[in-house]
Amino acid sequence: MSNEAPIGFFDSGVGGTSIWKEVIQLLPNEKTIYLADSKNAPYGERPVEEIIALSKKNTDKLLEMGCKLIVVACNTATTNAIEYLRANYHLPFIGIEPALKPAALKSQTKVIGILATKGTLSSKLFHQTSELYSRDIKIVEVVGQGLVRLIERGEHNTFEMEILLRQLLKPMLEAHIDYLVLGCSHYPYLMPVLKKIFPPDVTIIDSGEAVARQTKKVLEENHLQNQGDKGPGHKLFSNVDPKVLGLLTNAALNNYEVSYLEF
Template sequence: MSKTQPIGIFDSGVGGTSIWKEIHELLPHEHTIYLADSSNAPYGEKPREEIVRLSFKNTEKLLDMGAKIIVVACNTATTNAIQKLRSSFNIPFIGIEPAIKPAATKSQTKAIGILATRGTLSSELFAKTSDLYSKNSKVIEVIGNGLVPAIESGKKDSEEIDKLLQKLLEPMIAEGIDYLVLGCSHYPYLIPNLKRLLPDSVTIIDSGQAVAKQTRVVLNSHNLLSDTPQKPPEFFTNGNPEVLKNLINTATMSYNVTYLDF
């Protein structure tokens, strides 16, 4: 394994680019390859066996592309498949889980909301994490039905998604939450919408920065941190490349977005 090899990142679609942005900002010298498995999004409604199969498919593709570490930028894939991935492949994996610990620790009202997919909320790993950190808090879990398809189809700024969010947030607001944990890597793209719809007293937490920091720690521990600038980021999608381009939306660097049937 060499320092110049890329960081591989995959998600059930375009949402994991919210994680990619944090990694790229913290580790600008690294070459990153991102796989958006949009043709199979959302993972959150699929059976566990299918989530594991898709996670293996994505991992194998990134390994074929020379990845030195793989970031599973999908809560559903992390909570359902990362243990099997780690036991099956000889490469470091970084996962993403809902940030329950900081929310439960800092909450003053002792009521926290978690917006996530069905696949994440029903997973064994999520249940363990929730039980460990939220014993003294009331946790209001809400499945974000319809949010991922709306983001995947480029409708994150639509009136339709605001109406959907309003309905999903109602039970949390009624319970007096002061922290909202985003349990899906697509959802950070809805933070502007959420801020409009939530009381000012509610703090929104996502896991992007924590994942980026953990990626740096693991690369450093394996002596794999790149110390010289590498190739521009590469993005591959088996969905609509335009949706991916619109989310990346940066003029500060060059990058490639390519359709790939994988």
């Protein structure tokens, strides 16, 4: 595998670009290919077998496009399918899990919240992580029903979104959480609205920086860093209208290639 090959990313839509942004910021020499499987979003409401099949489809497409490493930029796909992917493909995979550990270790109130999809919260991997860090911590779990669909339409900072979030997050406000863990890669795009809803002493955390650091580490361990002096290239594809994908990534400003692709 060539060191100049791109890093691949996939998500059930545009949300994983929150992870992609962290990776390209930390690794400016790397080329990337991003697949937004918006046609099948959200993964969080699908059965495990279907999530695995969709993850396999995305992986096959990224391998066809010559990727050297794949970031599963989707919590639901990671918690339900990454074990299968690692067992059946011979290249490194980076997953994304809710950042429960730092929230549980730093919480002063010993009450933390996690906002995630049904597919993530019901997964075996999430339950294992939750049991590990929740011995003396109360975790208020909320399924973000309807959030991904609004974000996929570019309606992440709207009055409708604020009303929905206030309804969903009421149990967390009543429980006086001091940490909110975002358990879906779409949800960092809700940060402006979340900061309006929660008091300033609630810390909101996601996994983006940690995933970027892990990607860098795995590239180094496998001697896959791009040492070339050619500028990086970033290609982002959506299997629906790529307009929202382009807007969220500021493609017009940064000259990223954003286009439609059937996959």
